[in-house]
Amino acid sequence: MTKVAIIYHSGYGHTKLVAEAVAEGAASVDGVSVDLVPVEDATDDLDRFDDADAIIFGSPTYMGSASGPMTTFMDATSKVWAEDRWKDKVAGGFTNSGSMAGDKFVTLQQFAVLAAQQGMIWVPLAMKNETNGPDMPAGDPKGLNRTGHYFGPGTQSDNAPAEKGNPPEGDIRTARAYGERVAKAAIRWGTGPL
Numbered sequence: 129m130t131k132v133a134i135i136y137h138s139g140y141g142h143t144k145l146v147a148e149a150v151a152e153g154a155a156s157v158d159g160v161s162v163d164l165v166p167v168e169d170a171t172d173d174l175d176r177f178d179d180a181d182a183i184i185f186g187s188p189t190y191m192g193s194a195s196g197p198m199t200t201f202m203d204a205t206s207k208v209w210a211e212d213r214w215k216d217k218v219a220g221g222f223t224n225s226g227s228m229a230g231d232k233f234v235t236l237q238q239f240a241v242l243a244a245q246q247g248m249i250w251v252p253l254a255m256k257n258e259t260n261g262p263d264m265p266a267g268d269p270k271g272l273n274r275t276g277h278y279f280g281p282g283t284q285s286d287n288a289p290a291e292k293g294n295p296p297e298g299d300i301r302t303a304r305a306y307g308e309r310v311a312k313a314a315i316r317w318g319t320g321p322l
């Protein structure tokens with residue numbers, strides 16, 4: 129069994145919906161089990177991820193960076209770093225925010241740098257923005273990767289309750305596809321030392 133952990137923070141529920149879509153995509157791959165963990169349960173229980181083959185980090189973008197609870201978690205992983213415990217695990221990340229851009233890229237970069245410090249193997253989204261062709265207007269909520277982030281999903285929700293349609297279906301589909309991609313990458317990368 130290949131194990132994919134998704135560690136996320138969500139203050140108001142929007143990023144949680146994205147995290148659930150990432151989990152759904154990963155779980156759709158044969159032979160993959162998923163551990164979807166709110167960051168509040170992860171920071172003091174880092175041993176939980178010892179046997180994960182892939183770890184995906186998710187956070188809303190708050191004030192142009194990962195949220196406070198997520199950066200507290202990131203600091204706590206220095207214990208793991210000191211012992212190289214996440215070295216050679218596959219890594220990924222996603223963020224959700226209110227604006228189409230909203231400085232989401234900073235949050236994705238934070239996750240990629242965390243992965244690099246931990247010696248992990250980062251998996252980018254590898255998905256074209258479906259909404260800049262002639263068939264769909266830029267940013268169409270039905271489109272895949274409509275915010276044009278390549279590091280990982282950069283989804284957008286309106287300042288309204290988190291529910292079906294907010295974030296919109298295109299972003300949820302993008303998140304599902306990313307979960308599936310990271311799970312497949314974990315299978316390809318393999319589980320044991322060389």
Ligand SMILES: Cc1cc2nc3c(=O)[nH]c(=O)nc-3n(C[C@H](O)[C@H](O)[C@H](O)COP(=O)(O)O)c2cc1C
Pocket residue numbers: 137138139140141142143144188189190191192193224225226227228229230231232285286287290
């Ligand atoms: C403290 C705070 C800071 C925010 N900063 C940003 C920001 O820098 N860029 C942005 O696009 N949206 C920003 N937003 C909007 C949130 O990213 C947006 O509401 C998101 O959906 C929240 O996700 P959550 O429901 O998972 O907490 C901010 C919201 C809060 C509460």
